Amino acid sequence: MRKEISFIFSIITELLEESSPNISEIFKEICTTNDKSKQELIQSLSNTEISHLIKALTLYHLLFNIIDEINSIKTHTSIKSVVDELNKQNYTNIQDTLKRLKFYPVFTAHPTESLRRTFLESYHQMYNDIESFLKYDNKEALEHLKYRLSLLWYSKIVREEKIEVLFELDNLLYFMESSILQSGTKVLIEIENILQTKLKKSPIKLGSWIGGDRDGNPFVNNKTMLEAAKIQHKTIIEHYIKIVSKLERELSCSLDYIKPTKELLKSIEQDKDLLSQTAKKLFLNEPLRAKLSIIKAKLNNKILTLNIPNPQSIDNQQTYKNHKELIKDIDMLLDSVNPRSGAYLREFRALVLLAGFHLMQLDFREHRDKFYLALNEIFIILGYTHENILNLPKTQKIEILNKALDEPIINLNKLYDKLSSDSRELVWAFVNFKWIKENISDSAIDSCIVSMTKNAEDLLCVLWFAKQSKLWQEDKKTKISISPLFETINDLENAPKIISELAQNKHYANYLKSRKNYQEIMIGYSDSSKDGGIFASNYFLRKAIYSLLSLEKSLGIKFRLFHGRGGSVSRGGLALEDALIAAPNNSVAGFFKVTEQGEVISAKYLNPKKAKRSFDIAISTILKKSIYDLYKQENKSDKYEKLLESISTHSYNTYRKLVYEDKNFIEYFKVATPIEFISQLNIGSRPSKRKNTQKIEDLRAIPWVFSWIQNRSILPAWYGIGSALEANKNEDLQQCYKENLFFKTTIDNISQAFLKVDLDIAKKYHEFANNIPQSKNIWKSIENEYKLTLKWLCFIRGEKSLLQNTQARESILQRKEFLKNLSFCQIYLIESYKIQKNSKTKKIILSQIITTIVGIAQGIRNTG
Numbered sequence: 001m002r003k004e005i006s007f008i009f010s011i012i013t014e015l016l017e018e019s020s021p022n023i024s025e026i027f028k029e030i031c032t033t034n035d036k037s038k039q040e041l042i043q044s045l046s047n048t049e050i051s052h053l054i055k056a057l058t059l060y061h062l063l064f065n066i067i068d069e070i071n072s073i074k075t076h077t078s079i080k081s082v083v084d085e086l087n088k089q090n091y092t093n094i095q096d097t098l099k100r101l102k103f104y105p106v107f108t109a110h111p112t113e114s115l116r117r118t119f120l121e122s123y124h125q126m127y128n129d130i131e132s133f134l135k136y137d138n139k140e141a142l143e144h145l146k147y148r149l150s151l152l153w154y155s156k157i158v159r160e161e162k163i164e165v166l167f168e169l170d171n172l173l174y175f176m177e178s179s180i181l182q183s184g185t186k187v188l189i190e191i192e193n194i195l196q197t198k199l200k201k202s203p204i205k206l207g208s209w210i211g212g213d214r215d216g217n218p219f220v221n222n223k224t225m226l227e228a229a230k231i232q233h234k235t236i237i238e239h240y241i242k243i244v245s246k247l248e249r250e251l252s253c254s255l256d257y258i259k260p261t262k263e264l265l266k267s268i269e270q271d272k273d274l275l276s277q278t279a280k281k282l283f284l285n286e287p288l289r290a291k292l293s294i295i296k297a298k299l300n301n302k303i304l305t306l307n308i309p310n311p312q313s314i315d316n317q318q319t320y321k322n323h324k325e326l327i328k329d330i331d332m333l334l335d336s337v338n339p340r341s342g343a344y345l346r347e348f349r350a351l352v353l354l355a356g357f358h359l360m361q362l363d364f365r366e367h368r369d370k371f372y373l374a375l376n377e378i379f380i381i382l383g384y385t386h387e388n389i390l391n392l393p394k395t396q397k398i399e400i401l402n403k404a405l406d407e408p409i410i411n412l413n414k415l416y417d418k419l420s421s422d423s424r425e426l427v428w429a430f431v432n433f434k435w436i437k438e439n440i441s442d443s444a445i446d447s448c449i450v451s452m453t454k455n456a457e458d459l460l461c462v463l464w465f466a467k468q469s470k471l472w473q474e475d476k477k478t479k480i481s482i483s484p485l486f487e488t489i490n491d492l493e494n495a496p497k498i499i500s501e502l503a504q505n506k507h508y509a510n511y512l513k514s515r516k517n518y519q520e521i522m523i524g525y526s527d528s529s530k531d532g533g534i535f536a537s538n539y540f541l542r543k544a545i546y547s548l549l550s551l552e553k554s555l556g557i558k559f560r561l562f563h564g565r566g567g568s569v570s571r572g573g574l575a576l577e578d579a580l581i582a583a584p585n586n587s588v589a590g591f592f593k594v595t596e597q598g599e600v601i602s603a604k605y606l607n608p609k610k611a612k613r614s615f616d617i618a619i620s621t622i623l624k625k626s627i628y629d630l631y632k633q634e635n636k637s638d639k640y641e642k643l644l645e646s647i648s649t650h651s652y653n654t655y656r657k658l659v660y661e662d663k664n665f666i667e668y669f670k671v672a673t674p675i676e677f678i679s680q681l682n683i684g685s686r687p688s689k690r691k692n693t694q695k696i697e698d699l700r701a702i703p704w705v706f707s708w709i710q711n712r713s714i715l716p717a718w719y720g721i722g723s724a725l726e727a728n729k730n731e732d733l734q735q736c737y738k739e740n741l742f743f744k745t746t747i748d749n750i751s752q753a754f755l756k757v758d759l760d761i762a763k764k765y766h767e768f769a770n771n772i773p774q775s776k777n778i779w780k781s782i783e784n785e786y787k788l789t790l791k792w793l794c795f796i797r798g799e800k801s802l803l804q805n806t807q808a809r810e811s812i813l814q815r816k817e818f819l820k821n822l823s824f825c826q827i828y829l830i831e832s833y834k835i836q837k838n839s840k841t842k843k844i845i846l847s848q849i850i851t852t853i854v855g856i857a858q859g860i861r862n863t864g
Contacts, residue, residue: 004134005814008063012056015149023052030821035760038821042828050825051848057822058157058855059149061815062119065858066127068811069603069610070134076613079187082620083194091627095195097590098203101626103618104593106207106363106562107172107601117171118155122148124178124607157851158681165217165224166231169210173235175605176359180206181239181351183611187619188350198331202353203619208232208360209595214429215367215451216700222428225364229436229444230306232359237303239355240326243348244296250344251288253337260287260336267332268294274318288333295329302357306439322441323356358444364433365449365485366426368458374423375461379404381418394455398505401460405467405507412468430469437471437479446481447562449522453484454491456501456508463511478514483562487524489532489652492544495521496551503555512557520593521548522562526701533655533720538746539648545584562593577621582745585632588625592618598702599857640740643731650727651720658719658781659696664774666696672769673707674830677849709860710853712823713762713782717753722788725796737796751793755802755812756860759786761823768830819859826852 009031016024026049030038042050079098086094126148132141184204192199211228214220268290272280274297275290283290301319320326330349334342372390379385384400385392392400412427419427436445448466450458462482466472471480486495499519502508512519523544529537548559580588596604604614638644659665669675696704708715725733736743762782769775794802803809826849833845 004067005064007134008060008067011063011145011149012060015059015146015153016052016056019150019153020052023049023056026053027056031817035820035824038824039828042821042824047844047848050829051851054822054825054848054851054855055153055157057818057825058851058858059152060818061855061858062123063126063130064815064818065861066123066130068861069127070131071807073609073613077616077620079190079616079620079623080194082624086624086627091631093630094623094627097626097630098191098623099195099199101203101590101619101622102205102592103203103615103622104205104207104562104591105596105618106209106593107175107360108209108213108595108597117174119152119157120171120602120606121174122152123602127607127610157854158847165211165219166227169208169228169231172208172210172360172601173231175601176206177235177239179608179611180605181355183605183608183615184354185347185351186608186612187615188354189347191619192346192350199350199353202350204354204615206355206360207363207593209363209365212362212445213365214370215365221425222432225362225429226432226436229358229362229440232362233306233357233440233444234303236355236357236359237299240348240352241296241299243351244292244299247344247348248289248292248296251292251333251337251341252286253288253341255285255287258287258336261332264291264332264336267291267329271298271317274298288336291329291333295326299326320357323352326352326357356441356443358441361443361447362436362445363447363449364429364445365447365451366429367451368453368461370422370426371450371458371461371465374419374426375464377419377423378412378415378427381415382410394457397457398460401457401464402505402507404464405460409468409470427465430465430471433480434469434471442479447483447520448480449483449485449562451485452487452491453498455494456498456505459484459502460505460508463507466511472511472514474510474514476514478511481515481520482511483520483522485522485524485564486544487527487531487564489528489536489540492523492528492540495523495544496547499548499551499557499559500555503557517557518560519557520560520562522564524564526564526705529716530696530699530701530704532652533659534651534717534750535721535724535746536648536652536655538742539644542584542742545587549584549586560591560593561587562595564595565597577617578745578748580621580625581628582741583625585629588622589629590622590626592622599861603861638740640736640743643728643733643736644740644743646728646731647721647724650724653720654723654785655720658778662774662778664772665778668769668772668775668778669696669707671772672765672775673711674765674826674849674853675703675707677830677846678703678706678710678853680846681850681853706857710826710856711762711765712756712758712819713765714753714757714860715782718750718757718789719782719785721750722785722790722792725792726788729792733792733796734798747793747796750789751797751802752808752812754789754793755809757786758816758820758823759783761820761827764823764827815859819856822852822855822859826856 013024013028016027026041026045030041030053033041042053045053083094083098126145129141129145129148132138133145184202184206187204188199188202191203208228211220211224264287268287271294272290274294275283279290279293283293298319305319327349330345330352333345334349337345339346369390376385376389379389379400382404384404389397389400416424416427433445433448448462450462453459459482463472466478466480466482472478484495484498486492499521503512523541525537525541528541531537532540545561548561551557552559576594580592603610605611662668705716708717737747738744763779766775766779766782769778772778790802794800797803801809803812829845829849829852833842833849836842836845
């Protein structure tokens with residue numbers, strides 16, 4: 001690792017010597033001097049010099065991240081090796097489990113990717129250059145690396161314009177086309193090779209929230225939802241057309257040498273009118289080319305059906321109704337060639353299985369209050385109620401909803417002009433939901449996620465809208481998945497009760513029956529952590545899952561859990577393998593749906609090697625967990641349950657005492673972290689708050705976590721655990737760590753985040769809050785909790801220093817000095833900004849502060 005670090009340092013210094021020789025000397029000096037000298041040096045720099053230094057330090061961390069990722073890929077475990085391992089351990093049902101397994105990554109627009117697309121694309125190329133140079137001493141790759149770095153040196157790190165929703169989609173489509181589709185296809189082929197049969201369904205299901213996630217984002221509306229679905233459709237069909245055109249050029253097999261199936265020849269005869277006169281002559285003796293030309297014509301017509309005034313003018317036979325028809329055509333071709341000649345046809349088939357005609361399945365998410373707002377207006381017009389239904393007693397509310405659900409479908413168009421603009425928008429969302437399913441693909445959209453679900457009535461409210469739009473009709477297959485999102489600790493505790501109530505409601509029971517008794521439930525890691533601290537959040541998430549699983553048999557419902565994880569530890573991030581294996585028995589059972597947010601997307605899917613590794617890890621771990629659970633008896637009386645509950649209670653109380661019970665804490669937070677500047681960072685289309693209040697409850701989890709990461713205390717990832725462990729010191733904590741996988745995984749994840757804390761830097765941010773009442777007591781609480789946490793993490797893990805003898809420790813500590821430099825720059829700039837009177841100079845300093853935020857995010861490898 002030291003050799004590679006030296007390589008990065010030399011590359012950056014060489015870049016600086018060529019472009020800014022004086023900055024090269026400053027960079028060398030600041031990276032080798034003590035803290036006091038670092039600060040004095042920064043204070044002596046001009047505006048231009050400090051800007052250049054921030055960029056040099058940011059580029060350094062960018063290259064460091066690439067080295068880290070290259071090293072992590074060296075330990076890549078394939079799906080085949082995991083299958084072999086399970087076979088050696090004499091497990092059975094491996095192939096059946098693999099055949100039905102489903103990994104469902106949902107890519108969101110959560111604003112945590114701090115890098116511009118320009119830098120992401122360069123990162124992609126520089127990754128390949130560094131790998132090629134380190135592996136093969138490729139001098140050409142080294143020169144190309146220097147070329148890319150030189151261009152980045154003269155480019156702005158942060159985007160100046162506010163990012164729009166469809167720009168977010170464009171960024172995600174870059175990942176799809178450059179990496180995810182390619183690597184996903186390889187995974188499907190690998191699984192087919194293991195199973196020695198063609199897959200009928202893809203084990204990877206791609207999802208997206210971009211264009212569908214409206215919760216607190218006024219920039220997502222019906223127009224953006226429709227546009228997102230159409231753009232995805234057009235993108236994937238055009239992608240297919242490129243592949244088919246290439247195959248058409250290559251598959252020149254003649255009737256003189258191959259024997260095509262009768263089915264293929266018959267299909268060509270049926271669709272020959274789709275061939276041009278030239279094609280009919282050219283492909284007279286080349287059936288594969290003829291068929292591929294027909295496929296291309298049908299795909300072109302598929303795009304036209306969404307863009308012409310009268311799509312019915314295109315005959316059904318001239319296009320594809322769904323992707324299954326395309327798969328059938330590809331299978332005809334495969335049946336007419338030998339395996340070698342059909343290699344790329346087989347890849348094309350796998351790609352179509354993966355992406356369908358929709359590319360990524362869109363989720364529609366909205367806050368519960370928005371559904372009630374529209375429902376209330378409609379119910380008052382219809383005479384179901386004369387007051388706000390949200391304020392009525394529970395029994396009366398359910399009585400009104402049941403009565404409304406008993407009634408025949410009404411024509412909402414007749415009420416449309418009487419509704420407020422917000423309510424019209426919501427009503428039309430269900431119309432668009434139905435249109436997307438019918439005109440693009442049945443798989444293009446499915447889940448309607450109800451944010452901040454509090455009770456059973458919230459979902460009955462959504463069910464009423466689903467009925468009016470005919471997305472749900474009794475005795476028919478429903479076209480919508482109504483999914484509660486339980487986010488706070490209180491809501492997680494109430495989740496089983498809410499689901500039990502719904503199962504006993506006649507209307508919802510009929511809805512479940514139309515979904516084959518599958519109920520998707522989304523569990524939120526972010527808000528529960530903001531609500532009660534890291535350990536309590538993890539504990540109550542686990543408890544809620546256990547409680548829900550115990551309901552499955554009694555209610556006759558199968559739950560599909562959707563995990564709302566972020567990138568940082570405090571939002572459910574870090575090692576997926578450990579989290580899954582430690583999850584409650586049968587909580588996976590071959591299915592894992594999870595959000596992939598912000599910087600996590602680039603960290604896992606930026607280039608094909610990383611994406612392949614990420615898919616392999618996910619599929620392998622889901623397989624392992626599912627197989628292990630088939631043979632593992634659940635320990636109903638876990639001897640450590642009381643201890644875990646006690647740790648959870650103590651950590652919850654400690655966290656709440658500081659964050660919610662101290663009336664000065666919100667003011668302290670606003671001054672002692674760079675939240676003021678984070679809210680001005682153009683890294684997403686969403687506002688930083690759900691509501692314009694001064695409450696922590698209404699602040700989104702991402703800027704909350706991001707702010708604490710920036711001031712280097714990383715408070716949400718550990719605060720409360722030290723006091724909780726101290727309170728339980730008489731218990732056998734080390735034994736619990738060895739024997740209880742949940743406790744071990746949680747402690748290990750907290751340890752990784754905790755090692756990134758730099759309390760010396762955090763104390764300098766604390767000094768901004770000297771005028772806040774009780775700020776000294778707040779800092780004393782943070783400092784004392786830090787000492788307790790360090791003491792007990794080391795004790796439990798049996799270490800003298802945290803993460804002793806691990807690659808993670810080396811990587812974190814190697815970054816520390818460089819990160820300090822960026823933090824010192826940020827602190828100095830914030831001080832300058834606060835006292836600066838000249839608006840023009842203030843704007844320059846603001847830009848520099850925002851650039852340091854991006855640099856620190858790269859160094860820590862987390863935003864939110």
